[in-house]
Amino acid sequence: MTRTARPRRYLMCRPTHFDVSYTINPWMDPAKPVDTDLAVAQWERLYELYLELGHRIDLIDPIPGLPDMVYAANGATVVDGRVLGARFRNAERAAEGPAYLEWFRANGFATHDPAHVNEGEGDLLLTDRYLLAGRGFRSVSAGHAEAQEFLRRPVIGLDLVDPRFYHLDTALSVLDGDRIMYYPGAFSAGSRAVLARLFPDAVLVEEEDAAAFGLNVASDGLNVVLPEPATGVAARLRAHGYRPIGVDLSELLKGGGSVKCCTLEIREAV
Numbered sequence: 001m002t003r004t005a006r007p008r009r010y011l012m013c014r015p016t017h018f019d020v021s022y023t024i025n026p027w028m029d030p031a032k033p034v035d036t037d038l039a040v041a042q043w044e045r046l047y048e049l050y051l052e053l054g055h056r057i058d059l060i061d062p063i064p065g066l067p068d069m070v071y072a073a074n075g076a077t078v079v080d081g082r083v084l085g086a087r088f089r090n091a092e093r094a095a096e097g098p099a100y101l102e103w104f105r106a107n108g109f110a111t112h113d114p115a116h117v118n119e120g121e122g123d124l125l126l127t128d129r130y131l132l133a134g135r136g137f138r139s140v141s142a143g144h145a146e147a148q149e150f151l152r153r154p155v156i157g158l159d160l161v162d163p164r165f166y167h168l169d170t171a172l173s174v175l176d177g178d179r180i181m182y183y184p185g186a187f188s189a190g191s192r193a194v195l196a197r198l199f200p201d202a203v204l205v206e207e208e209d210a211a212a213f214g215l216n217v218a219s220d221g222l223n224v225v226l227p228e229p230a231t232g233v234a235a236r237l238r239a240h241g242y243r244p245i246g247v248d249l250s251e252l253l254k255g256g257g258s259v260k261c262c263t264l265e266i267r268e269a270v
């Protein structure tokens with residue numbers, strides 16, 4: 001198999017104010033100490049890696065009091081230069097939606113301020129054919145309908161059933177075009193059947209690797225940046241002709257996120 005890298009444009013947010021001061025997912029434990037300087041250093045390595053891979057990176061200023069703002073993927077969903085803002089389920093993150101939307105407005109994008117809960121690319125993942133949309137823990141079906149209307153892509157709703165995999169991007173990754181990989185155990189029986197029907201060639205991942213955030217990856221079609229401990233996923237990807245690149249984001253894992261969570265793709269109008 002020949003795989004081809006296509007340079008991407010990403011929006012990221014430096015974890016200057018990162019902390020775990022509340023619990024809104026099973027990974028977050030405010031009793032565990034967080035080393036913010038280490039989080040920044042690990043994030044800087046990811047940022048540098050993207051630049052080395054030839055991607056364009058824009059930065060949004062971190063806001064004090066919003067410790068989860070580093071998880072930029074949750075800030076919006078951008079398709080063909082149209083930006084669907086995020087509306088967060090939890091009050092602790094509510095102010096992030098308007099902050100990300102303002103960045104896109106200020107940078108000349110067409111934006112939509114959502115009426116229903118959707119947590120950006122945490123739950124909305126684009127393939128060539130579909131907008132795969134997670135629900136069950138954060139985003140809701142009405143938010144999916146709003147995404148389909150504004151982003152003009154057919155939405156496939158997928159039910160998440162395991163609280164460890166509370167966002168779709170913890171359980172499923174888009175590698176390129178319509179090629180995906182996922183952990184079946186994160187989905188309801190019906191959603192597993194839908195995925196098997198639509199993506200019969202998908203790479204299936206084991207629970208151990210999914211639990212190491214091995215599906216929370218950023219792929220450019222060849223290079224797949226993923227958390228270092230997810231060695232099983234790296235081996236699977238290598239066997240399928242991809243180039244896995246492991247990074248250490250152990251501090252950001254304490255907030256319940258990894259590579260993909262820190263990376264919001266800006267897909268411009270063509």
Ligand SMILES: CN(C)C(=N)NCCC[C@H](N)C(=O)O
Nearest residue numbers: 025071122167255256257261
């Ligand atoms: C892959 N994931 C989960 C993300 N896309 N985002 C991470 C969000 C983490 C935040 N503490 C929260 O619970 O919302």
